Amino acid sequence: MTKSKDQVKVMVIACERSVNLDKELSGAHGRDLNGVSNAYVVRVPCSGMIQPRMIESAFNSGADGVIAMGCQIGDCHFREGNKFCRERLLGLRPPVIKKSVPKNRLKGFWMSEVQVKEFKQRVEDFKTEVAEELSKEAAKA
Amino acid sequence: MFTTLVRTGQKAILRIEDICNKVMGSEQNILYYHGAMPNFFLWVLFLSGLLLFAYYMPTLEGAYQSVEYITQKIPYGDMIRGVHRFAADGMMLAVWLHALRVYFTDRYREYRLIAWYSGVALTFMMMLIGITGYVLVWDERSFIIVQELEKLLAAVPVIGAGLAHAFINDNTISNYTMSMSFFIHTGTSFALLVVLWIHYMRISRPVVNVTWAIGCLLFGIVLILAGLTPATSGPEAVFTVEPKYFEMDWFYLWLFPVMKILGYELTWLVLLAGATFVVLLPNFVKSKDHEPALVNSNKCVGCKLCSIDCPYEAIYMAPRTDNSRFKEIAVVISDRCAECGLCVGACNFDAIELPFNTSPVVMDDIRIAMGVN
Numbered sequence: 001m002t003k004s005k006d007q008v009k010v011m012v013i014a015c016e017r018s019v020n021l022d023k024e025l026s027g028a029h030g031r032d033l034n035g036v037s038n039a040y041v042v043r044v045p046c047s048g049m050i051q052p053r054m055i056e057s058a059f060n061s062g063a064d065g066v067i068a069m070g071c072q073i074g075d076c077h078f079r080e081g082n083k084f085c086r087e088r089l090l091g092l093r094p095p096v097i098k099k100s101v102p103k104n105r106l107k108g109f110w111m112s113e114v115q116v117k118e119f120k121q122r123v124e125d126f127k128t129e130v131a132e133e134l135s136k137e138a139a140k141a
Numbered sequence: 142m143f144t145t146l147v148r149t150g151q152k153a154i155l156r157i158e159d160i161c162n163k164v165m166g167s168e169q170n171i172l173y174y175h176g177a178m179p180n181f182f183l184w185v186l187f188l189s190g191l192l193l194f195a196y197y198m199p200t201l202e203g204a205y206q207s208v209e210y211i212t213q214k215i216p217y218g219d220m221i222r223g224v225h226r227f228a229a230d231g232m233m234l235a236v237w238l239h240a241l242r243v244y245f246t247d248r249y250r251e252y253r254l255i256a257w258y259s260g261v262a263l264t265f266m267m268m269l270i271g272i273t274g275y276v277l278v279w280d281e282r283s284f285i286i287v288q289e290l291e292k293l294l295a296a297v298p299v300i301g302a303g304l305a306h307a308f309i310n311d312n313t314i315s316n317y318t319m320s321m322s323f324f325i326h327t328g329t330s331f332a333l334l335v336v337l338w339i340h341y342m343r344i345s346r347p348v349v350n351v352t353w354a355i356g357c358l359l360f361g362i363v364l365i366l367a368g369l370t371p372a373t374s375g376p377e378a379v380f381t382v383e384p385k386y387f388e389m390d391w392f393y394l395w396l397f398p399v400m401k402i403l404g405y406e407l408t409w410l411v412l413l414a415g416a417t418f419v420v421l422l423p424n425f426v427k428s429k430d431h432e433p434a435l436v437n438s439n440k441c442v443g444c445k446l447c448s449i450d451c452p453y454e455a456i457y458m459a460p461r462t463d464n465s466r467f468k469e470i471a472v473v474i475s476d477r478c479a480e481c482g483l484c485v486g487a488c489n490f491d492a493i494e495l496p497f498n499t500s501p502v503v504m505d506d507i508r509i510a511m512g513v514n
């Protein structure tokens with residue numbers, strides 16, 4: 001199924017210590033990212049807490065793309081959370097992400113508290129990438 | 142206001158680190174090695190110290206001459222001496238960077254208390270090592286240091302005289318004073334290793350070493366400093382001459398000008414107040430209720446993944462006693478737990494959860510956010 005960039009839905013599972021989204025969320029459930037359409041955010045204490053199943057569940061709930069976000073690699077409040085999360089996204093650390101998960105529409109963002117603007121820009125760019133990816137997948141099918 | 146200051150500090154640190162990441166890449170970002178850098182300098186100090194140790198003579202007659210011999214006669218002796226001196230300054234500087242970084246990024250309290258307290262102890266030990274190191278040269282500055290320290294110790298109520306006597310190691314400054322300084326200098330250096338071990342307690346996989354590139358860079362800086370500004374002695378200390386020479390090393394010898402201004406009693410008070418303040422710093426911030434991770438014994442299969450991933454050595458595997466078909470179960474040591482959730486991310490069986498934010502809740506949040514009920 002192809003979608004335009006604007007139709008693409010993105011789920012961001014974010015560490016609450018990375019990009020500061022305290023004032024950036026609104027909507028009925030307080031999970032819509034301000035200024036970026038169809039982008040939703042769920043925050044966890046550390047990106048190291050993100051289980052592969054959480055990512056699967058985001059795709060199963062209708063996300064076209066999923067972003068796992070932690071602090072900049074090298075800096076983690078809990079020392080190794082973002083490193084482990086990244087290794088998991090790359091399939092280098094158990095538990096592994098199921099094969100059925102579309103890896104090309106899954107991305108890790110490693111950004112600090114102060115990078116709000118940059119974050120939003122990157123989500124926009126990601127939506128474009130996901131739209132392209134979807135049309136590639138449709139062409140293959 | 143206090144919180145705003147800390148927040149601003151943290152933001153500034155993150156901005157600077159971001160720039161360094163873009164220039165050096167996060168692997169080689171020197172600022173991410175704020176904890177490992179003091180270690181690097183420590184090894185340089187041990188090695189250069191060992192070489193100096195071989196030729197040094199801890200006596201009143203021999204000390205000054207032996208240091209001069211090392212500096213002038215031994216091949217590269219002046220460089221080794223210089224490296225020893227500037228690596229010491231580097232270590233103190235790196236320790237302050239480390240302390241400020243962990244303070245401003247809120248990484249010094251709750252489950253990190255042991256590291257904070259032992260860090261304070263390590264810093265004071267370093268001061269002691271540095272100051273006694275300057276005694277060993279036995280130039281006029283050393284003489285001033287010994288006299289001042291004697292008076293500072295004597296100013297302690299009740300036990301002061303005893304302390305001063307123990308430090309001088311005789312009734313007057315003698316060879317025994319030199320042995321004592323030498324003992325404190327090297328002995329405390331080894332004791333540093335023990336406290337360092339405590340400093341690393343409860344931390345899984347601590348970053349203890351800098352990368353090769355950073356190590357070369359730091360050593361290069363030390364070498365350049367040692368080459369450009371050689372470490373030299375002042376005039377030899379002679380009992381009959383009033384000592385005047387006192388070249389400053391602000392990393393270790395700042396106590397002496399402070400003493401001059403405040404007097405000995407007040408210096409003690411300021412030192413004590415400062416140490417108490419630093420030790421109590423973690424108490425100034427209100428901690429939230431402690432809700433450590435919980436293991437569900439019906440679900441845990443004993444795969445060990447959580448205990449491997451826990452960054453604070455808060456999980457161990459215990460044998461099961463409940464006739465389960467699995468041999469082991471994960472056990473959380475509550476007061477070590479940082480409530481980080483890394484164990485949750487590592488568990489494929491939903492068997493370990495943060496009570497205030499369980500993975501089923503996160504999954505629900507995801508569905509709700511996506512508009513699925």
Ligand code: SF4
Pocket residue numbers: 436440441442443444445446447448470471487488489490491492493
């Ligand atoms: S990861 Fe889960 S199943 Fe494995 S030992 Fe830990 S709690 Fe038990």
Ligand code: SF4
Pocket residue numbers: 433434450451452453454455456473477478479480481482483484485
């Ligand atoms: S939440 Fe889990 S991984 Fe984190 S410190 Fe506690 S037991 Fe260890």
